[in-house]
Amino acid sequence: MHRSKIVAGNWKMNKTLNEGIDFIKILKESIPELRITKAIVGMPFIHLASAGPYLNGSFSIAAQNCHHEAQGAYTGEISASMIQSAGAEYVILGHSERRQYFKEDDDLILKKVKAVLSHSLTPIFCCGEPLDIREDDTHIQYVNKQLENSIFHLSNEEIQKVIIAYEPIWAIGTGKTASSAQAQEMHKEIRLSLADNFTLAIANEIKILYGGSCTPANAADLFSQKDVDGGLIGGASLKTNDFLELIRIAEASI
Ligand code: 13P
Numbered sequence: 001m002h003r004s005k006i007v008a009g010n011w012k013m014n015k016t017l018n019e020g021i022d023f024i025k026i027l028k029e030s031i032p033e034l035r036i037t038k039a040i041v042g043m044p045f046i047h048l049a050s051a052g053p054y055l056n057g058s059f060s061i062a063a064q065n066c067h068h069e070a071q072g073a074y075t076g077e078i079s080a081s082m083i084q085s086a087g088a089e090y091v092i093l094g095h096s097e098r099r100q101y102f103k104e105d106d107d108l109i110l111k112k113v114k115a116v117l118s119h120s121l122t123p124i125f126c127c128g129e130p131l132d133i134r135e136d137d138t139h140i141q142y143v144n145k146q147l148e149n150s151i152f153h154l155s156n157e158e159i160q161k162v163i164i165a166y167e168p169i170w171a172i173g174t175g176k177t178a179s180s181a182q183a184q185e186m187h188k189e190i191r192l193s194l195a196d197n198f199t200l201a202i203a204n205e206i207k208i209l210y211g212g213s214c215t216p217a218n219a220a221d222l223f224s225q226k227d228v229d230g231g232l233i234g235g236a237s238l239k240t241n242d243f244l245e246l247i248r249i250a251e252a253s254i
Contacts, residue, residue, distance in 0.1 A: 005162065005223060005250040006207055006230035008040040008124060010064065010092055014095055020047040024054045026240045034058035037230070037250040041237070042092045042124075045078050050085030052055025062090035065098060068111035080119040091116045092232070094126045094150070096169045106149035113151060117158055124163045124232065125151055126211070127190075131170035139168070140189045147190065153195045164190060164208045166234040171212025173234060180221040180228075183210045187227035203239065216245040223253040 015023065020043055027039070033056065042062035043051060051061050051069055063086075067077035083091060093116065094109035104112075109125070116123045127146040129139040143166065151162055166186050171178050175181075186207045194203035210222050212234035230250055236242040 003205070003207055003229050005037045005253065006209055007037060007243070007247050007250045008042060008062065008090070008092075008163075008165075008230070008232045009243055010042040010062075010095070010211075010220050010232055010234050011044065012064070012097070012234060013044065013237060015043070015047070016048060016236055017047055020044070021050055021054065023240055024051050024059075027059060027244070028054050028056060030240070030244050030245060031058065034247065034251060036121055037247055039055065039243075039247050040090050040124075040234075042090070045083070045086075048083065048086035048088050055087075060089045061087065062092055063088050064092045064095070066091045066093065066112050066116055066121075068108060068115045080115045080121055082164070083116075084121055088121065090122045090124055090163070092124045092126065092165075094146075096126060096128055096167060096172060100169075106146060110153055113154070113162065114158075117154075122161055122163060124165050124209070126165045126167050126232070128167040128169055128172075128212070134168060134170055140186065143186060143190065143191050147193060148197075152193075153203060156198050156202060159194070160202055160205060164206060165211050166190060166208060167211035167232060170213075172174040173213070175213050177213040177215075177218050177222070178210070180218075180225050183222055183228055187225065190226040207225045214246070216242055216249060219246050219249045220253060221245060223250055 065081045098104045113123045129142040133142045207229040214231040215236045
């Protein structure tokens with residue numbers, strides 16, 4: 001099974017509008033067209049509309065969150081149709097920072113996934129265990145529960161449009177990457193669960209990204225794992241050189 005790679009940046013709450021657009025211009029100039037990798041930049045909402053004109057077929061932009069309702073009296077929130085109208089194609093959902101700081105649970109995240117899908121956007125659904133669960137050796141059960149409680153409620157047609165990002169919380173922003181064997185173990189388990197809940201063909205098509213202190217120093221090893229289809233990158237996506245290098249590594253790892 002040959003899946004193409006994705007390198008998705010998640011800027012989180014970083015970069016002013018000018019800094020963001022400068023970054024996108026450099027990306028476009030440095031890699032005009034990618035053969036087999038898709039590069040995605042997950043940026044703050046207010047950057048999306050301005051970034052659109054600088055993108056080409058190899059680069060897309062993502063929002064980092066979305067409200068689950070279509071519209072209405074939700075002061076300060078952003079809907080899927082607004083995100084789509086700004087030119088984004090992807091939305092990062094269920095990130096552990098949203099789960100932790102904004103109390104998003106599996107139910108709510110499923111609603112957000114459905115809202116995003118109904119506007120022809122692609123959700124990048126995040127899952128992953130905290131350190132104590134990893135130390136208890138119950139990480140596989142924990143992640144399976146996150147999936148069962150949310151995206152496993154989607155139809156066969158819907159799940160095929162989802163990208164999954166496995167991001168162990170203990171590896172996010174800590175400099176402590178999961179080993180390639182730890183990443184491969186979990187990605188394989190996620191794929192097995194997808195096959196159990198949907199079909200083997202669907203499981204083999206879905207892209208599963210790794211996230212958590214992924215840098216140019218460890219990406220070649222991670223991206224070469226059978227079930228790792230690229231990365232969701234935080235810190236290293238803020239530096240053009242690192243992000244470009246990660247894209248080059250993904251292109252070379254097919
Ligand atoms: P870091 O790459 O900074 O560990 O962040 C990972 C992440 O949270 C991407 O969504």
